Amino acid sequence: MLPQSSMGNETNIKLPFSFIIFSLIALVLSQILVLINGQMLVNGSFRIPAIWSAAHLLVLGWALMVAMGAMYQLVPVAFLTKIWNEKFGFIQFFVTALGIASFSWMLYVSPQNAFLPGILMLLGILMFLFQMFMTLRKQAKPNILTAFVGSALVCLFLTIFLGITLIYSLQTGFAAEYYQAIFKSHLLMGVTGWFTLLIFGFSYKMAPMFSLSHGFPMVHARYVYGLYMSGLVITLISFFSDNSYLLKAGFFLLLVGFSVFSWHVSIIIKKRLKKKLDHSFSFALAAIGLGNLVHLAAFIALWTEQFSILIGPLVYLYLLLWIVLSIMGYLFKIVPFLWWTYKYSKEMGKRAVPSLKDVMNEQVVVPFFTIFVIAVLAVFLSIIFKSIILFNVGQFVLSIVFIAIALTILNVLKK
């Protein structure tokens, strides 16, 4: 037997919670911004200051901050190594929070002056990347999860670098002929690179953990990694070479990589011991299927003449039904765990303590998440069919359900 008395890898709960609380506020604000600029969106004007601001509040203020907070909690769990420097983590939080808040505000009121706040945000993200690099290098035995999470972090760096280049180009005219290619690469690296690879990586730890699966193969993960990474690289090259064949090949590899991931997770879930899965986790699993469908739709759209019209709404669907739904599903598991650990872990064995299920109101998950999916589809259809009424109804419901979800999560802190 190999004894291990204590690992002591836990992160100070205040660190992940700081990120998560900031993110919930950003989520609510982003929805309010989208709601008051609905007319522009329906008319197909995605590239307006208010939408830039809302998109960055949603993607950076909410999703990135949640991902960072979750990583401060999950990296020690998945990689069996302590966070390199917690104090540095708190400083990183303040720098990034200030950077994202000022950047989003500046995008709204004066986008041409967003460069300096962008640099502050960049600094915060670079500090995060440094923290993760220092933490991961301590890992005794790197594995396929390290490859997913490490590559996701590289994609995050590229996303920010390309984003800053875009703003610099807008200000000075630098690399103006490559503006479109840089913009597409920025989206690709951020959405399919950083977020998807990160969710893939942590799903391989969380899916077996939440379903208590045992005896499943892991060889598929290598194919997922190889196929998806090849898809990312080839798609990236196609943007700069303006080669439609390479673009099709890239999208095809991304689709196949994602499909193998879906198949692999279904194998893991079939090997589960826990017969009845938690609702929030079930929605996180459903998000995989929905993300797969969007990949398929994007690949099919590529062969039609409507691709340039469809890709914007499809990116919206991918963001909401794959990335946001996955994160929300896992957030309903992570937040109760963090709070339970803070409040009850020292009481276990001394007195009866509540279970994690008692901490979170699971009953709201099915109605809230179902309404969320329907509202996202309504907004998607309103953009396709240019229906302002459908958009307003869909976005209003979406904003309300986002706020309700944020409050439900914050309510855990009362338990």
Added chain:
Amino acid sequence: MNLKEKVLEALKSVYDPELNINVVDLGLIYNVEVTEEKNVDVTMTLTTPGCPLHDSITTGVRYAVQGIEETKNVEVNLVWEPAWSPDKMTPEGLRLLGR
């Protein structure tokens, strides 16, 4: 009831908060040794290495055993080999999982 039996009974009050099953029925307790001096040595595992409830569960086990009046020193050894597998669960544990 001897001390070893009392320890196992006390450990049934320590639950995996995610699964809501106690550590004994979950098959996490590999061995309990009681010396003549009433020192208790618990050898246990977790369902997966890097389980985020690692310290909570092992501390809970320690507190539960320390709560028995007769015990002197309590040692909790966490081991990863042999790895936990479902066949280590009790029929009650399996029932609680819906199997």
